[in-house]
Amino acid sequence: MATLSDVAAEAGVSPTAVSRYLNNRIDLPQATRDRIDAAIAKLDYRPNLLARRLSTGKSEAFALVTPDIANPFFAELAAAVERQAHANGYSVYITSTGGHADAEMNAIRRMADSHVDGLIMTTNRVDDGSLANLLAGRENVVLLDEDIDGVSVPRVFVDNAEGTYLAAKHLIAMGHRDIALIGGPHRLMSVNERLAGFTRAMDEAGLPVRPGWVLLGDYTRDYGVAAASVLLDAVDPPTAILACSDYIAIGVMQVVREHGLSIPNDISLVGFDDMAFAALVDPPLTTIRQPVAAMGELAVKHLLALLEGQTPAAETRLPVELVTRQSVAPPSRKALK
Amino acid sequence: MATLSDVAAEAGVSPTAVSRYLNNRIDLPQATRDRIDAAIAKLDYRPNLLARRLSTGKSEAFALVTPDIANPFFAELAAAVERQAHANGYSVYITSTGGHADAEMNAIRRMADSHVDGLIMTTNRVDDGSLANLLAGRENVVLLDEDIDGVSVPRVFVDNAEGTYLAAKHLIAMGHRDIALIGGPHRLMSVNERLAGFTRAMDEAGLPVRPGWVLLGDYTRDYGVAAASVLLDAVDPPTAILACSDYIAIGVMQVVREHGLSIPNDISLVGFDDMAFAALVDPPLTTIRQPVAAMGELAVKHLLALLEGQTPAAETRLPVELVTRQSVAPPSRKALK
DNA sequence: AATCGCTAGTAAAGCGCTTTACATGTTAAT
DNA sequence: ATTAACATGTAAAGCGCTTTACTAGCGATT
Incomplete structure (x- = not known):
């Protein structure tokens, strides 16, 4: 060379x-x-970019650390981040951590060691403080999609509470009164908020939130299976389920089918995320759409602003929207008793 | 610091x-x-990794350039590559190019400028020679999933012909004689091979490959829609469709439904890839599974071998397998005439 | 004639690390 | 007593670039 x-x-x-x-x-x-x-x-x-970067201390590159690039949600987020970064002359280095704490810390450290200009952090765990600690001293970080407690950097989230609020309102408007919620990990910000939105809608309708019908565990298909089994094996199952992720919803679908029941005739179902497959499953899933592209773009914009010495909004909430498909119907007469 | x-x-x-x-x-x-x-x-x-890399000339990092990280196929490939690379102490820098030639070239150059130790290249276009040219002089490159003509580096592919051969045999065994194939871009290696496997199965069964029933265009849902429309609007539509990607299959499903027909009762359908959503659609899609994880791993192993001065196999074909679900049934009596 | 300002550059240090070649002091062998 | 060998390091150059500070030469101005 x-x-x-x-x-x-x-x-x-x-x-x-x-x-x-x-x-x-x-x-x-x-x-x-x-x-x-x-x-x-x-x-x-x-x-030689290495030499240039060493000399200037700038790398014209961002790091994106993400729990799992094979998860379409994060993959799409990554694609959006990349698009926006490239448009501004920045590369982005993506790492996936498997959602494991050590891997997250290593990824952050490694990226810092490579002297990227900024870091966009997404996680799907609740932090025990180590992540917050690690991120504390650093500049040019933005948090995307999920919060890390005690980190005071610009954060870009979705309006989680509004999402479940809309979903629950929709179910209630269709006549449901017996609605269960299946959520992600206990204490995760998005989970708290989605639960809160659900509760608000129920409260407003004068409907009780039955403790046994709020199941918190994981945003995964497997947890959807487990939780739906619990709900459907009970003596009086709910007539509608609000799944806090489309993956959970898929698991619910599977269990409903295995019980010889049908969606939406016997059970109504709403998902969350509007992943690509939501429109493809049977029946097409009514769900809450997250503006994934906008999230990724905004995170990059915030990072760019930080680099320019500006102070972007501490927290931005992007709007969600209800996408009506065919997994929701009025409760069956039988269920209405 | x-x-x-x-x-x-x-x-x-x-x-x-x-x-x-x-x-x-x-x-x-x-x-x-x-x-x-x-x-x-x-x-x-x-x-400071930058300094270390500049000094040693080694980066302990690979580049993975991929058409679209938001496509689950490439996302899973990326995840597998990352996993295997990390296990060997390497980072991987992922770039997606949108499948556009300039972006691919830029990505390769940029990665080279950053002095990564190796490059894993995936593409979904047929190259006009520019890519081959760019890659020609470089060491420590491996080609994954799709060929680039005239590049003599280790290549890791899937047994494409075997895939469509299996799929077609399956349809034939179910009694189908009128089988159409919808494939990706003309002249792409995988497309040629998938067509060849299909043709072989048809030949062996003494069945004709009708020119009007071989539609080549894109591995996308949109093309599936377009091609399926052509097939179903004809006076004598096929009784089975072999879609060369699950995305195409999804498009086919949509069109079949819009025509008031049902899969598999009126039309049988086989996909290719076994993407996560294949099991989730209605009906669950019979498809050819690609060993995505194995592909990613092997590509990394080849790269590591190259770095050690060894000469890995010029070309490896990973086996595919038929995953039987519910989108295939014997042709309806009517169709059998 | 001396000064100024401009054009067209250059020398050298420094980014943070690695690496080669060498140095010093001590112990063991002859 | 001398030498060899070993233990314990160090000085300095170099990776390829950027950047600060400087300079040589020239025409214009006073």
Whole structure:
């Protein structure tokens, strides 16, 4: 690989001149410019980014740490982040952590060691303080999708409470009174909020939130299966289930089918996320759409703002929306007693 | 950030000693080691990877360039690559290109400029030679999933022909004779091969491959819609469709439903890929499973082998398998005439 | 004639690390 | 007593770039 000095020698100037020319920090006469350009072309010179980064302390790159890139939600988030970053001349380095604490810490450290200009952090765990600690001293961090307690950096979230509120209102409007909620991990911000939105809708309708019908565990299909089994094996199952993720909803669907019941005739179901598959399952899933692309974009914008020394909003809530498909119907006469 | 010299000063030794100690290139007495360890802990020292990489010329990182990280197929591939790379102490930098030629070239160049140790390349286009050109001089490259003509690096593919062969055999065994194939972009390796496998199965069964029933376009849902419309609007539609990707299959499903027909009663359908949603759609999709995790792992292993100066197999074909679900049934009596 | 200001650059230090080659003091062998 | 070998390090160069501070030469001004 040709180096800057090679180019300089070839063009008969000093490396300084070439460097400054390439970075638009000097005005050179046309003849000199031509010689440098010719040298670059001849030697097929490309600047060594490592060296440049070491020298300038800037990398023109962001890190995105994410629990699981194979999860379409995070994959789409990643795609949005990348798109927006590229549009602004930044690369992004994606790491997935498997949602494991050590891996998250390692990823953050490793990214810091590589001296990226900023970090977009997504997690799906509730932190025991170690993450908060690690993030505490750092600049140019933004939190996306899920909170980490005690970290005071710009945060970009979705209006979780509004989502479940809309979903529950929809179920109630269809005539349901016996509504269960299946949520993610206890104490996770999004879970708290989604529970709160659900509770508010129920309260407003004068409906009770039965403790046995609030099941908190994981945003996974497996947990959907487990929770739905509990609900459907009870003597008086709910007529509707509000699943706090589409993955949970899929699990619920499976159990409902295994019980010889049908959605939406016997049980109504609302999901959360509006993942690509939500429209494809049987029946197509009514769900709450998260503005994934907007989330990713905004996170990048905040990072860019931080780099410019600005102070973006401490917390932004992006709006969600109810997407009506075919997994919700009025409760069956039998269920209405 | 503390530097190596800071640590050295704190420990009362030379930077050389610290560096060599950290890299296990020197035997120091316990007392000295303790002093260095203490200094590192006290200053919270972490080596600057940029500097290390610039100095050693090694980055302990791979690049993975991929058309679209939001596509679950590539996302899972990426996850597998990452897992395997991490297990061997390597980071991986993922870039998605949107399947656009310029973006692919830029990504490759950019990664090269960042001096990664190796590159895993996936594409979904047929190359006009520019990619091949760009890749020609480079070492430590492996091609994954799809070929690029004229690039002589280790390649890891799936047994595409075997996949469609199995799928077609399955349909034929169920009694179908009128089978159409919807494939990806003309001239893409996987498309050629999948068509070949299909043709072989049909030939072996003495069945004709009707030109009007081989539709090549894109591996997307949209193309599935377009192609299925053509097939179903014809006077004598096929009784079975072999979709060369699950995305295509989804599009087919939609069109079949819109025509008031049912899968598998009126039309049988086989997909290709076995994406996560294949089991979730209605009806669950019979499809060809690609060993995505194995593909990612093998690509990394090949890269590691290259780095060790070994010469991995020029081309590896990973086996596919037929996953039988509920989108295939014998042709209806009517269709059998 | 001396000074100023401009053009067209350059020398050298530094980013933080690795690595080669060498140095010093001590112990063991002859 | 001398030498060799070993233990315990260190000095300095180099990775490829950027950046600060400087300079040589020239024409214009006073």
